[in-house]
Amino acid sequence: MDQIVEKPETLIGKPIPKPDAPDKVVGKTTYINDMVLPRMLIAKIKRTDRVHAKILSVDISEAEKVPGIVAIATAENSPKGLIGVLKDNPPLKGDKVRCIRDEIAGVAGETEEAVDEALNLIKVEYEDLPTVFDPEEALKDDAPLIHDNKPGNLSLTFDFDHGDIKKAEKDSDIVLEEKYELHYVTHTCMGPGCVIADFDTHGKLTIYTQTQYPYNYKMDLAPALDIPAGDIRVIQPPVGGAFGSKLDVYPFEPIAVYLAKKARRPVKLFFSREEEFIASPTRQPARVYIKQGAKKDGTITFRDVNVYLNNGGYTSWGATIPAVMMRTMTGHFRIPNVEFHSKAVYTNNPFAGSFRGYGNVQATYVTATLMDKMAEELGMNPIEFRLKNAQKPGERTPQNSLLKTAALADCIKIGAEKTDFLEKHTANVAAREKPGRIRQGIGIATSIHNAGGAKIHKSDGCGTILTMDDYGRATVITGASEIGQGIDAVITQLVSEELGIPTSDVIIANNDSAIGPWDVGVHASRTTFIAGNAARNAAVKAKHQILAAAARQSNVSADQLDLRGGHVVQKDNGVSVTKLDRLLRAMHFAGDDAELVMVSEYYEPPSELEDKNHVGDISAAYSHGAYITELEVDTLTGGVKLHKMTCVQDVGKVINKLGIEGQMEGGIAQGIGYGLSEELIIEEGIVKNPNFRDYKVVTAPEMPEIECHFIEDDEETGPFGAKGISELPCIIPGASIANAVYNAIGVRFDNPPITPEKIVRALHGDKVEAAE
Amino acid sequence: MSNIENYLAPSSIEDAAAALAAGPATIVAGGTDLMLQTGSGQKTYAPTLINIQKITEMRGISKDGDTIRIGALTTITDLLTDAIIAEHLPVLATMADKFASDQIRNASSIGGNICNASPAGDSIVPMLMYKAEVVLVASTGTRKVPLNEFFTGPGKSVIQENELLIGVDIAVPPAGFKGGFGKFGPRPALEIAMASVSVGGVVKDGVISDVRVAFGAVAPTPIRSAETEVALEGKKLDEETISAAGEVASSSVNPITDVRASDWYRRHLIRVMTEEILNDVS
Structure with missing residues (x-):
């Protein structure tokens, strides 16, 4: 009798648990921090205690005598290559130190105790140099020079102009001019920095790293090591979070390699939690001067933006965030005339790197609060003013981003309806005049982000190899890294869907650069879109190969066949032609006609590089979101309690419901921290709160109810219609909260985080002056 | 480098007091402050480490006439769930409910929270209000010190190197x-x-x-x-x-x-x- 295989329900949009989750939950996962290699040494870094000083001498003679010490690397005895986006960062500092995290020496030994003792015995003599910590101060002619070859302390600049802002300003009925001071925050990955370096007897390096861009990592690491990039093999064990912090090479990585080379043994170098706070990258702090004009009817006329980024001592990817910041400043809402100028400036602060949101967290805090301020000036409500200026489908931004679906207006309207926004907003303003300790607030913020990759490298592609074994299992070798964001689950789902096999029959391999094909890295919300397309396309190719073989075996043509429930079936009636595993074996063991199902795909998205004027449609798709926060403010303590965040998010298509909700919630927790509580306090270049006691991440009790509404507008170029949205959830909440706090108490905060003390000072300012 | 030479885990107050009399020692109970302070280098271990967790007589809450004794090893979680506390010293339960997290409350001891002498120590503030007295035992004898005379500065108190804080005594507050x-x-x-x-x-x-x-x-x-x-x-x-x-x-x-x-x-x-x-x- 014919076996009938019913068409199963689609997997797309279903909640699929992350394949790596159970091992993590039960503590079985071997994170990089847990790894031990045979004969492995432990290593740590001797850091400076100065923020700007000439190094007169480094004496390691006493440290070398400590029993168990095997190798000590200093600038003098190590390769001289540089790292960083502008190649301005020597992994070990020999001439001078420029910020508090600067590395003087690496020490490798048999035990942590021996290494600690040796670190204490390294003697460094310095001659202190004049310091500068403020980016605008550092630009002045008489400011101390941080790098001799960087005149004016200028690192990177970005400039864009479109239209005529001078004329537009004259034609405006109102103009608002504001200054924002955006603060330092850090990633607080649960797994602190860690790397293991190991040379084989041929002199080739295997590096076990937390990197989120393994292929370009080789290119960036090699110059510091005096070895060819091709001699580096990158292994990526499971990591405890990255969030953009692993998108560059940092000094500790080459230092571990120097030590491994000297010791001729594997070396593991790891950070303490305190070191993680002091020596890992931060989000780029920004001082933003912004001017925006509008007509009486609410039409925005222009924006003029000047940004000063505190680069710190060296240039990491953080200095390039204006590339993304600019897209929101120039293209979020219809801005007919716009100028954007940014300067990343060297100072003696710890240097900033890349962080989920990549400049858009800062841009959104500024633009979304400015939109609210301007609506109020115009006597319009926050919804009406935004809708007036929201782009329509098919419009292009000044930088040429094509807004194919332009879900912005829909996001705003749905959010307003779901929350009774206008009624509550009006009532809360009226309630400010009445007595009472607790004030209710509601606020909206919106943003835009690239959602179909971002072509900032010459290729934005991802390679994938898909093979099937003799038992019907698929192995997907993808260039995309799993850093906790959930790509393994998404690829599993997409491949299962195409091949008609259970998700448990898909194996993902993506942690070894010697095996995986190239991918640009986990960044720019690109992985679901790019790696998803690559995996799906590979699965389609495999399916074609399988169905062609099945057609040869049966009397049914390939286009009448389908894969379903581990069988090849007739598409129209579900009658099984053969079991998939049996067919795969028959294909494999077919004598001279033997074939393996083994396909490859390199997916390059349909996007373009920016030209030198920053014009270019860099992403295949863009996503909008509108997040509405409801909260209360205790006017006596300044405490803010979040009630609810209603998030309308344009996602193209939900692939993994569990995954996308997890990304929303995790991102929102980071976004709330940015708005309300997280701040890396840096005074005169010194990190004052390098611990979780005083660096206030959001914990479970502060999380509001989160209600997500996904707009599924089927992005034609996305895998099954999906866009990438992993950054927007952390980009929008801060501004949404700021607008809600204003609605509650009538005070604006242009200097997040909005801490209880700032609120109380703003409300009881007279008493502050009396007391001080 | 850790300089711990001896590890002791006495099961009685008498044995602990004898161990303390023998020379400089670091006492560990829940370790929620000690581990962080030694890890960061803010505090160093003495040659002898004494784990007092096995001294069962030091844990628990009892009432004798008008005096309530809270053993030093009583955890913050214990305060949250104890009937004597709920009836006579409810503010300690209120405090316990605002103390750190569940995990830390399960490990932290009252004695540790007092001996850490943090200016911000949560449990100390309501105990000052209840006019608690600390009970200090040495091999040479026992003394009681009113809690508001116990602290001398951040991290500092009148406790001597040879003394063990075994608990606090609080008089049952008057009616009303x-x-x-x-x-x-x-x-x-x-x-x-x-x-x-x-x-x-x-x-x-x-x-x-x-x-x-x-x-x-x-x-x-x-x-x-x-x-x-x-x-x-x-x-x-x-x-x-x-x-x-x-x-x-x-x-x-x-x-x-x-x-x-x-x-x-x-x-x-x-x-x-x-x-x-x-x-x-x-």
Whole structure:
């Protein structure tokens, strides 16, 4: 009798648990921090205690005598290559130190105790140099020079102009001019920095790293090591979070390699939690001067933006965030005339790197609060003013981003309806005049982000190899890294869907650069879109190969066949032609006609590089979101309690419901921290709160109810219609909260985080002056 | 490098006292402060490490006549669930509910929280309000010290190297006694106090007497505020008294400015929380 295989329900949009989750939950996962290699040494870094000083001498003679010490690397005895986006960062500092995290020496030994003792015995003599910590101060002619070859302390600049802002300003009925001071925050990955370096007897390096861009990592690491990039093999064990912090090479990585080379043994170098706070990258702090004009009817006329980024001592990817910041400043809402100028400036602060949101967290805090301020000036409500200026489908931004679906207006309207926004907003303003300790607030913020990759490298592609074994299992070798964001689950789902096999029959391999094909890295919300397309396309190719073989075996043509429930079936009636595993074996063991199902795909998205004027449609798709926060403010303590965040998010298509909700919630927790509580306090270049006691991440009790509404507008170029949205959830909440706090108490905060003390000072300012 | 040479885990107070008499030792109970302080290098281990967790007689809450003894190894979680505490010293349960996180409450001991002598120590503030006395045992004998005479500075107290804090004694408060505890930090959990307040007294016909007021995180040690107590003693708890007491409370302290809060904000919080507790008990 014919076996009938019913068409199963689609997997797309279903909640699929992350394949790596159970091992993590039960503590079985071997994170990089847990790894031990045979004969492995432990290593740590001797850091400076100065923020700007000439190094007169480094004496390691006493440290070398400590029993168990095997190798000590200093600038003098190590390769001289540089790292960083502008190649301005020597992994070990020999001439001078420029910020508090600067590395003087690496020490490798048999035990942590021996290494600690040796670190204490390294003697460094310095001659202190004049310091500068403020980016605008550092630009002045008489400011101390941080790098001799960087005149004016200028690192990177970005400039864009479109239209005529001078004329537009004259034609405006109102103009608002504001200054924002955006603060330092850090990633607080649960797994602190860690790397293991190991040379084989041929002199080739295997590096076990937390990197989120393994292929370009080789290119960036090699110059510091005096070895060819091709001699580096990158292994990526499971990591405890990255969030953009692993998108560059940092000094500790080459230092571990120097030590491994000297010791001729594997070396593991790891950070303490305190070191993680002091020596890992931060989000780029920004001082933003912004001017925006509008007509009486609410039409925005222009924006003029000047940004000063505190680069710190060296240039990491953080200095390039204006590339993304600019897209929101120039293209979020219809801005007919716009100028954007940014300067990343060297100072003696710890240097900033890349962080989920990549400049858009800062841009959104500024633009979304400015939109609210301007609506109020115009006597319009926050919804009406935004809708007036929201782009329509098919419009292009000044930088040429094509807004194919332009879900912005829909996001705003749905959010307003779901929350009774206008009624509550009006009532809360009226309630400010009445007595009472607790004030209710509601606020909206919106943003835009690239959602179909971002072509900032010459290729934005991802390679994938898909093979099937003799038992019907698929192995997907993808260039995309799993850093906790959930790509393994998404690829599993997409491949299962195409091949008609259970998700448990898909194996993902993506942690070894010697095996995986190239991918640009986990960044720019690109992985679901790019790696998803690559995996799906590979699965389609495999399916074609399988169905062609099945057609040869049966009397049914390939286009009448389908894969379903581990069988090849007739598409129209579900009658099984053969079991998939049996067919795969028959294909494999077919004598001279033997074939393996083994396909490859390199997916390059349909996007373009920016030209030198920053014009270019860099992403295949863009996503909008509108997040509405409801909260209360205790006017006596300044405490803010979040009630609810209603998030309308344009996602193209939900692939993994569990995954996308997890990304929303995790991102929102980071976004709330940015708005309300997280701040890396840096005074005169010194990190004052390098611990979780005083660096206030959001914990479970502060999380509001989160209600997500996904707009599924089927992005034609996305895998099954999906866009990438992993950054927007952390980009929008801060501004949404700021607008809600204003609605509650009538005070604006242009200097997040909005801490209880700032609120109380703003409300009881007279008493502050009396007391001080 | 750790310089621990001996590890001891005595099972009686007598054995622990003998071990302490033998030379410099570090005592560990829950370890929630000690591990962090030794890990960061803020504190170094003495040659002998004494784990007192096996001294079962030091854990638990008992009532003998009008005196309640809280053993030093009693955890913060124990305070939350104990019937004697709930009946006679409920403010300690209120405090326990605001203390760190579940995991830390399960490990932290009352004795450790006191001996750590943090100016912000959560459990100390309501115990000052309850006029607790600490019980110190050495091989040479036992002494009791009122808690408000115990602390000498941040991390410092009158405890001697050869002494073990075995518990605290608190007299059952008189009939009609009411009190409260308030603590403020930006998070509702896992938070160190920017300021904390405990106020208690006998409230009868709207008049408060036997007033005790204690503050945390506004001085080098947790303190009693005699000025605020005087401002309240024998007064009717009306709006005017409460507001005046808040004013006295806030001006009676001289806190520092640090990364957590400014001195002004700490004084402001002292006023707000003092008034809040007084409104609750009135």
